[in-house]
Amino acid sequence: MNRKNIQRVSMQSIADAVGVARSTVSFVLNGKEKEGRISEEVSLKVRTAAKKMNYQINEVARGLRTGYSNTIALVIADVSDVFFGTMAYHIQEYAESKGYALIIINTGEKQERLSSAFKTIINRQVDGVLMISVVNMEEGKIEQLNPGIPMVYVDRYFKTLTTSRVIINNYEVSKAATQQLVDKGCRNIALISFRETLMHILDRKRGFMDALSANNMLDETLICEADYRNYKEDVVDFLNKSMSRIDGLFIVTGGLSSIAIRYMVNMGIKLQSDVQVIGFGRIDVATGISIPYVRQPLEEICKKSFDILLNRIKSQDDEIVDCVIPASIVTDEL
Amino acid sequence: MNRKNIQRVSMQSIADAVGVARSTVSFVLNGKEKEGRISEEVSLKVRTAAKKMNYQINEVARGLRTGYSNTIALVIADVSDVFFGTMAYHIQEYAESKGYALIIINTGEKQERLSSAFKTIINRQVDGVLMISVVNMEEGKIEQLNPGIPMVYVDRYFKTLTTSRVIINNYEVSKAATQQLVDKGCRNIALISFRETLMHILDRKRGFMDALSANNMLDETLICEADYRNYKEDVVDFLNKSMSRIDGLFIVTGGLSSIAIRYMVNMGIKLQSDVQVIGFGRIDVATGISIPYVRQPLEEICKKSFDILLNRIKSQDDEIVDCVIPASIVTDEL
DNA sequence: CTGAAAGCGCTTACAG
DNA sequence: CTGAAAGCGCTTACAG
Numbered sequence: 001m002n003r004k005n006i007q008r009v010s011m012q013s014i015a016d017a018v019g020v021a022r023s024t025v026s027f028v029l030n031g032k033e034k035e036g037r038i039s040e041e042v043s044l045k046v047r048t049a050a051k052k053m054n055y056q057i058n059e060v061a062r063g064l065r066t067g068y069s070n071t072i073a074l075v076i077a078d079v080s081d082v083f084f085g086t087m088a089y090h091i092q093e094y095a096e097s098k099g100y101a102l103i104i105i106n107t108g109e110k111q112e113r114l115s116s117a118f119k120t121i122i123n124r125q126v127d128g129v130l131m132i133s134v135v136n137m138e139e140g141k142i143e144q145l146n147p148g149i150p151m152v153y154v155d156r157y158f159k160t161l162t163t164s165r166v167i168i169n170n171y172e173v174s175k176a177a178t179q180q181l182v183d184k185g186c187r188n189i190a191l192i193s194f195r196e197t198l199m200h201i202l203d204r205k206r207g208f209m210d211a212l213s214a215n216n217m218l219d220e221t222l223i224c225e226a227d228y229r230n231y232k233e234d235v236v237d238f239l240n241k242s243m244s245r246i247d248g249l250f251i252v253t254g255g256l257s258s259i260a261i262r263y264m265v266n267m268g269i270k271l272q273s274d275v276q277v278i279g280f281g282r283i284d285v286a287t288g289i290s291i292p293y294v295r296q297p298l299e300e301i302c303k304k305s306f307d308i309l310l311n312r313i314k315s316q317d318d319e320i321v322d323c324v325i326p327a328s329i330v331t332d333e334l
Numbered sequence: 335m336n337r338k339n340i341q342r343v344s345m346q347s348i349a350d351a352v353g354v355a356r357s358t359v360s361f362v363l364n365g366k367e368k369e370g371r372i373s374e375e376v377s378l379k380v381r382t383a384a385k386k387m388n389y390q391i392n393e394v395a396r397g398l399r400t401g402y403s404n405t406i407a408l409v410i411a412d413v414s415d416v417f418f419g420t421m422a423y424h425i426q427e428y429a430e431s432k433g434y435a436l437i438i439i440n441t442g443e444k445q446e447r448l449s450s451a452f453k454t455i456i457n458r459q460v461d462g463v464l465m466i467s468v469v470n471m472e473e474g475k476i477e478q479l480n481p482g483i484p485m486v487y488v489d490r491y492f493k494t495l496t497t498s499r500v501i502i503n504n505y506e507v508s509k510a511a512t513q514q515l516v517d518k519g520c521r522n523i524a525l526i527s528f529r530e531t532l533m534h535i536l537d538r539k540r541g542f543m544d545a546l547s548a549n550n551m552l553d554e555t556l557i558c559e560a561d562y563r564n565y566k567e568d569v570v571d572f573l574n575k576s577m578s579r580i581d582g583l584f585i586v587t588g589g590l591s592s593i594a595i596r597y598m599v600n601m602g603i604k605l606q607s608d609v610q611v612i613g614f615g616r617i618d619v620a621t622g623i624s625i626p627y628v629r630q631p632l633e634e635i636c637k638k639s640f641d642i643l644l645n646r647i648k649s650q651d652d653e654i655v656d657c658v659i660p661a662s663i664v665t666d667e668l
Numbered sequence: 669c670t671g672a673a674a675g676c677g678c679t680t681a682c683a684g
Numbered sequence: 685c686t687g688a689a690a691g692c693g694c695t696t697a698c699a700g
Contacts, residue, residue: 010676011678022678065677066679
């Protein structure tokens, strides 16, 4: 049974109204008058009729015919997280401006949900995927999870996987941030990070360690690598144990920063005097003190990712683009 | 030019492999063996082949044929906001479990973007819309913006518009929250709200005012109605002017709470001793003090909204459902 | 019990 | 310069 309650105007109805073939309507409305060798006059008539009848193309029909749905998918752990949500926002805005709809798929960081995501993506003829992959992925499995359509990895990436990607200069900015703690006079600097196989986390850790090694200050007992399934407890445990020895703290993600700073505020620790902190991403915590952080240019990352993806979709070449966008260390006004 | 690089298995290829008509395949794979009067034996062969060949239905083709895309849209101000992002998360999860994909459309609270949203929705044969409408909508305009497909208003609603909706008990819970401030001994209780035509905001204000009137405590000069385009400044201005006179504060949204609490923390005001606060939505601010708030049961709201929408899509009846889900006042542990 | 056929609304190679 | 026709991958009323 077809959906009868919605009567839409099709190219055929315009063709009937104007008195031409529907192929003519299609050529005109797609701006291919040249290709169809349609006269100025007919062209104008079609346009006018289409506007008057308020024609809206049926993307589903076009999609079936052309193989392109003008839809892209964003695969993400959890849109309700500010970091991911902000990416989703920028991507949707930009995609819309380019005529694309955005399907969002949450994975909850679960590997098995990636394959169901790809099923959806294939079923719906999604044209391309912006992928923020899943935590602690087994290296071998990633390659298999290739839907065979254009895909760009955003923010997170894998060493062994050669796909286009857009990331920030994780190593360099982390090294600089750590050095900044040293420059402020910290001598016992801790790292709060994840136990992870994702490269961006490893790069941040490497930046931290190289900076401290260069200053002969590395103390491996001051490195906390939380388990992502249990990171709140892990961070709190670490701080309970080590806080008294720490005068500087580098934290590699926004989620971890929230936890650590909440803890310190609750414990009455004086931020930026008892202990200097630098986090990743704006600290969304009203401490009454401004805390420097690594600012990731999310809008730029999203637009760049989309551009690369779109180019890949349209040109069908298989060139792999590896784009690094520099992040900077900033301190917001209160 | 068709997309040749992806070779997918169609019902036809299964039909060829098994040696039946593709209509038979369709009946079997849709669980309509009865309707197509297909034998057990053929049915089994088809299923086995489909599994072996890893058949994935083409939803675009089915959509064109049936008129249903198995896609719903969430229209929202801004996914990067925690409140909206959390809704998006729950809706996507639930929709996926029911076989639906979720398209997200941000409006940025702009009226004109609603009509472009509806264009997308129509173009893509979206089956239904979960609508979190736009701020300060002109009443007359809402009715016109009807895409003619099933729609459920979520959280926000209009007085004059009769559509299905899922909301919380804004009036009652706000009255109770305000009364709670009175019970704690506050005598100069302020309201921070928006200058708005949306009913949920008006209801919250009404709850506040009725509670204070009943206690003979209403002071209209302690009501701040911020302009949403400029709400941060408006809130700060109000607090600058009135903070000294206030011992209780009721704040009607999470966004406003953030601003107000940040301000107070920065000014060194002692929360819950200098001034008692109750907000809407969890206070995402590490103050070292736990602040009570109105907890909106977002997952429940989202599921209920989706259920109502789905029912409307499937049954095609025009019954209007008006669902009120009770919110509660809670205080989280630190 | 099963298959051929029409049709959803497009696009585009082809014929005239 | 323009139109008839095929086909994208499905669903389903219909004929046998």
